[in-house]
Every structure is written in structure tokens, then in C-alpha cells.
Amino acid sequence: MSQNKFNILFIINPISGGKKKSDLPALIDQFLDKEKYAPIYAFTEYIGHASELAEEAEKKNYDMIVAVGGDGTINEVASKLVHSDKTLAIIPFGSGNGLARFLNIPLNAKKAISLINTGKPQLIDTAELNGRKFFNMAGMGFDAHLSSVFAGNKKRGLKSYVELGFKEITTYKAQPYHIEIDGKEYDNSAFAISIANSSQYGNNVYISPKSSLTDGYLDVCIIHPISLVKLPILAFQMITGKTHQSSLVKIIRGKHIKIKRNAADAVHLDGEPLKLGEELEIKIIPASLKILTNP
Template identity: 50%
Template sequence: MKKNILFVINPISGGKSKLNFAEKVFKYLNLNLFDPSFEFTQWHGHGIELTRKAVDDGFDIVVAVGGDGTINEIASVLEGTKLAMGIVPYGSGNGLARSLNIPMNEINAIKRLNDLKFQAVDSGLFNGRKFFNIAGVGFDALISARFAENVKRGLFGYLKTIFFEISAYKAQNYKIEIDGRLIEREAFMISLANSSQFGNNAHIAPFASLTDGFLDICIIKPFPVYKAFFLGIRMFTKSTHKCNFVEILSARNIKITRENVAEVHLDGEPIQMGLELNISIKPLSLIVLN
């Protein structure tokens, strides 16, 4: 029996054209194994609707063709079900795809689907909303909000946004309850890492694992602006844990109380939330093709 596979394509992710994507699928996907269909997202959140319909229509696999935001929409529906998610990375950073060692080249990523190798991975809950790669509070959430307004995507656009915002940003005080233990920290930002990296091989939590049943809490304490460059170097060399202004802890359940209402980000997508944030891990609850 062929597997019914739906490709949900974000036409604007990563600023790359996908007009000939279906052509590549018919050329490189094993059509003896799969019966492919295609849908393009047309608005933010449309991937959720398309995936729900795919579940109702009896599809076996839904493939996210886009970045971490597209993956989040599709995975949020498939998490907790027996349906599998595939990924063809087309985003600005592709953090989850890189953590799963999925090829960045779309042709090789399509070919990888033919192997039909399934893996269960953890997922995160953040005030009831799901995330699968990294969520964040503080500066990186602000950057996600600014980046979402930027028509120029990609690593350069992201770095440019950081450059314009970093000097004016002020650290905040946080109360953080980690599996029942309370700590207080002044923090520039707090990342909740299911995988190790934001994307583009920038590793915020080098030892985070998608399958260990824990989230890594990466607390970046206030630091002189000139040290941002060195923090960047640490990320790209998987050595943030060696910074004296970085603290990394692991937990299953986290409660963060902050001073001000502001954005958080879930897999790079900014969302406004309140003062109290409850985060937890759901072990091995999403099936992925990798």
C-alpha cells in the first residue's frame, strides 16, 4: 500500500521560490512508496488548518516545506498522534531540521523521505502552546518580533536586527522555578531548548537533546555589549556553556515569573504573553521522518 503524503508548502519561508517544488518531488520521491499531494499556506496559521484536514482525510505523513515556524504549525497538530511529520527545510535558520541531521538541500531532503525512517522526539508546552525546537523570553523574543516585521529574511537580516536592538535592551529580573526549586536571576534572555540550536548552527545549549525528556534552560546574564561578538563565537563553536555569563540547567517543568508583559517566542514565532509562564516537556510525543 502506498502512503498518502501531503506536502504543506510555505511559499515565503526563507525568501526562496518554491514554484517548481512539486516537480522535484515527482522526480526524486519514490512514487512506488508514496502518493503525493500538495498545499500552499496562504496566511499565518493556515498550516494548522491544512494539517487538521490532512488528518481527517486519512493522510499518513505530512511534510513541512518551510522553516521552524511552518514546522511548528504542522507538528502542533501531529504531536500526540500516530501520524508522522517530514521536513524539507526552506527556512532562514532551520534549527530543528539541522538538529535532526536532515539535509539542507531540498533534493536530498526529498530523497531522505524514501528511507521511511521514523523517530520519536520530545515536544515542549509553553502556557499551553506547543514548541519543538527552542522557545525564549527576553531579548531573543524581542528579536523574533522585530525579525517577523522584516521583509528581508535569512541570517544577515537576523544579525542586522540584533545589531540595531542590542544596545538599548535592558535585562530583567526573573523568578524561575525549576522542578520545584526556586532561583532568582537578572537575565538578558532565557532560552528553553529542546534542541541545541536556534538555526544556522548557532548552538545556544550545546548538550540539549530532542529525545532525553528534558528541556535545557539557558540563562544569559547581563553582559557588556562588546561581548556579544564573543557569545556569537561561542554559539558557533558549541561552547556557550563555557561563558561566565551563561548558566545552563535541565528540567522537566519550569515556571518563570517576570516583571513585564512582553513577547515570548516559540520556534522563532513571537507571541504576546503575561507575567507567569509555565513550560514543560512531553517526552517522545512527535513522530518525525529523518
């Protein structure tokens, strides 16, 4: 590795977003400032590989580690860089790209690569659910159920996700939750609960328009039980960034959240589903991840 340049590792998920990336090193070679950076490339081969590569890279002489993929790939890499002196950068290649959109990182690969040359590092908050880190959004209820079902679906992409959503939503029932936020207790029946560190799921669909990655708080977004006829209203509010004014959604800010539900069930962390138990504990870790942003 060069002693005169910043060493930068690109961790590339070759299948994220269903987009080909075999030509990406050539594109990086064209648009990255080679006088400033010495690039190395690593392609992931299985789920969890990005995490392994990031953990190994964190111990080595890299100045910056770039996650190339969607929110799941970013989560794997970022989770190993919390409290690190390494800077995380993002080239978004997911289907939703929620965190990248919030940070105003270009979705165009050439522009995202060019941003690495001029971007500014910023410390952002990390969130943790039962010891597992997330950076954009976590959730339970319908969105976690849908993420879990979609993970087993052969068809990928936004169109397939929406089609599956319309199918699942007709049979999904709201669940009871006991929620404690910074010591204050709430009992709610909810269609879904999202824990927002940033404002949106992805694709500019906003659940918590006022959320910030740097305020030291999480926003607990409780979507009330909802009839099918009101779903278009909620969808419109999400697309227009008005859910904080909605009677269909209650948003409560907090730093330490405990949630109890009737049974073990699906949750998602940055869109990636897993099954966890009845009791969930969520914490915020302020100013804990150094990430390259669009100045």
C-alpha cells in the same frame, strides 16, 4: 488516494526563507519514490493556514505529512500531530532551520526529498509553553524582543536579522526573572532566557550543545547581563558549541518550569513571536511526536 501506496501530504509555505517553491511539486515528482508514495500538495495562503491544513489532514487517510518551510511552518504542522500515528517529515526552507539541522535533515531540497524514501521514524519530545507547543526552542528577553521587532521589518533574510540585532542590542536592558525548575527556585537578572529542546537556534548557532530531543528534559539557558565588549565572546562560544562551558550562560535541566517577570512581554516559540503575560509555565511531553529522521 491510493490503497497500495503510502499517502503523503506536502504542506508548502510558498514564502518561507524568501525562496521560490512553485517548481517544488515537479522536483518532488522527480525524486520521491512514486512506487512507495502517492503525493498530494497544499500551499499555505496565510499565517496559521499550515496548522489548519495539518489538523484536517490528521483526520484523513494520510500516512505522512511533510512540512515544507522554516521552523515556524514546522511548528504549525507538528503542533497538530502530537500524539498522532501520522509521521511528520521536513523539507527545510527557512532562514535558520534549527530543528532540521539538529535532526541532520539535508538543507538541499533534492536530498531532503530523497530522505523521505529512506528515513526512519523516531519519537521525539514536545515542549509546551502556556499551552502552546514548540519543538526546537522558545525564549524570552532579547531574542524574543528581536523576533518581535523583526516580524514587523520589511526586509527579510539572515543579513537583515543580523543588522537589526546589532541596532537593537545597544539599547536593550536585562530583565529580572523568578524561575522555578522542578521545584527549585532561582532569581536572576537575564539578558535572555532560552528554553531548549534541541541544541541550536538555527544556522549552527548553539545555545545548549548538550540538549537532546529524546531525553525527556528541557534546558533552561540563562544568558547573564552582558556588556557589548563581551558579546563577541558569547557569539564565538555559540558558533563553536561551547556555551555549556561559558561563564556568560547558566544552563539548568528540568521538566517543569515556571517563570515570573515584571510585565507582559514578547516570547518566541520556534522563532515566531507573540506577547504573553507575566507568568509562564513550560512542560515537556516526552516521546510524543513521530518524525522522520536521517538514519
